[in-house]
Amino acid sequence: MTSPIPQQKLAELRAALLAEQQELADERERLMEAVRAYTQDSEGHGDYGDNPADQATEVFEQEKDLALVDALTARSEQVAHALRRMDEGTYGICEVCGQPIPIERLEALPSATLCIRDANNMRGRA
Template identity: 35%
Template sequence: MLAVRAGEEPWTEAEVDEARAELMSEVLRLRGEIHSSEDALAGLMRDSGDGAGDDQADTGTKNITREHEMALTANAREMLSQSERALERLDSGTYGVCERCGEAIGKARMQAFPRATLCVECKQKEERRY
């Protein structure tokens, strides 16, 4: 039985299956996105060569494009990690439990943001620190 907040209905099997399917779909999408980004990066690295004949604008554009692609890949990797972790928590029965305070995150929050690991209160405290 997955955690819920006071006043919330327990998770139904269909809702758990829906959460799992959404997370699995996200994992597959992100893996594909990472693969495409890695291919694009490899192409950028291959095409950049030694830069002979490039003017400063060409070199700058190539660097910005490469950095942008690297940032997108890093973001996709982080989201993939979060999604895989959510699936592990779903399998272990800890899905919906705040990793900081141990209270229920809330079914509605989990349905809106399936990768959540913190309840709203703990997330707000975390955000105020930064």
């Protein structure tokens, strides 16, 4: 089975995916730097015992950033996955039911590898 998407459209969607991958990488790098800054800060001063409230805030901020990093990593894996499917020629075909994914959906969400119905089913199970 080959991708049902016309070459021209495929090129556009690939460009969109590559741009998204770059954006996600930049954002991830920015967050990682923020997390590293927290860590260096705590090592440098060693004064966590003095102010538990500050410590709690910093740990919270750091955990929030790490959760965002995880989310960005998951998104960029999904984008990479979609790009791999493009290379394999299976992009635009639902991974669950094997039906073509409507082009409107791919334009709205180039990293989609499931049709709307199966994406909703997945969410329901999660």
